[in-house]
Amino acid sequence: MEVSLVGIGTRFRSQLTPAAVKAMRDSARIFTTISEPPTLWVPHDLDSGIITALQPLYRPDRPRQDNYHEAAAMVLAAARLSPVAYVTYGHPLVFDRVSQLLMDQSTAAGMTCRVYAAPSSVDEVMAVVGQDYAPGLQIYEAYWLVRCRVAPDTKVSTILMQPQAFGTDRVPDRGTLSTAALEPLARYLGGFYPSHHPAIFVRAGIRDDDGGYVGPRTVDTLASGPLTDLLGTSLFIPPVGNPENRTRKWARLYDPELPSRSTGTAEQ
Numbered sequence: 001m002e003v004s005l006v007g008i009g010t011r012f013r014s015q016l017t018p019a020a021v022k023a024m025r026d027s028a029r030i031f032t033t034i035s036e037p038p039t040l041w042v043p044h045d046l047d048s049g050i051i052t053a054l055q056p057l058y059r060p061d062r063p064r065q066d067n068y069h070e071a072a073a074m075v076l077a078a079a080r081l082s083p084v085a086y087v088t089y090g091h092p093l094v095f096d097r098v099s100q101l102l103m104d105q106s107t108a109a110g111m112t113c114r115v116y117a118a119p120s121s122v123d124e125v126m127a128v129v130g131q132d133y134a135p136g137l138q139i140y141e142a143y144w145l146v147r148c149r150v151a152p153d154t155k156v157s158t159i160l161m162q163p164q165a166f167g168t169d170r171v172p173d174r175g176t177l178s179t180a181a182l183e184p185l186a187r188y189l190g191g192f193y194p195s196h197h198p199a200i201f202v203r204a205g206i207r208d209d210d211g212g213y214v215g216p217r218t219v220d221t222l223a224s225g226p227l228t229d230l231l232g233t234s235l236f237i238p239p240v241g242n243p244e245n246r247t248r249k250w251a252r253l254y255d256p257e258l259p260s261r262s263t264g265t266a267e268q
């Protein structure tokens, strides 16, 4: 039997490759974490009756890992009967635990598992900050970096994923979210970076009418910005020391007049 791991990319429908569309068409069932209605993202001629949302499994009263394991188990049980696709945001193997579980468990069970790559939010963040991957890029989950005491290499760019979930192993509760929860992250990063080093919250726009969001902070002011710093963002930290005078480049991101992109200031 076959499991297809399909990324829809960062836009709805327009980034689905023909191979990904075929994989979805060839599947008897489609499981998804995408919360937007299927009418927005499935190929037009695909019967949405074969789609099962995994969101109901993402319970707030237990560790997120339990949710992911239960979701993978549900997909794998269906894959024992007929070909299935797991469809998710961005690239299916960029910070997606369910994809990784499915890859490991389906292959261990002798199934075929194929990955249908698509642009990731990481690509979009690099586009927003105007930075090539070439000088080096390190990507960590923000809370994991601190819990595992990973020493970031300050000579290369850094992206910290899901700052929204910092400090919790549960699904973040939007009602109690606060940037103050990032205080331990600010303190930890302060052990490596100069205190006034830029740290920029970026939410890349994913629709044509959404320019996204840029929240320019510094390492020592990470935990004092507006709530919007946390909503669907990643944290980009440029390298320390900069042969190409990047200071000017990052300074662009501080410009509140940037066209069609909202910027959050700490005063908001």
Ligand SMILES: C[S@@+](CC[C@H](N)C(=O)[O-])C[C@H]1O[C@@H](n2cnc3c(N)ncnc32)[C@H](O)[C@@H]1O
Pocket: 089, 090, 091, 092, 093, 094, 095, 096, 119, 120, 121, 122, 124, 125, 160, 161, 162, 163, 164, 202, 203, 204, 205, 206, 232, 233, 234, 235
């Ligand atoms: C569970 S990961 C899934 C990433 C997804 N597989 C991908 O390739 O983009 C979710 C995290 O991706 C990042 N992310 C998703 N959409 C984003 C966007 N539009 N702009 C910036 N970061 C985003 C955030 O760090 C968010 O917490």
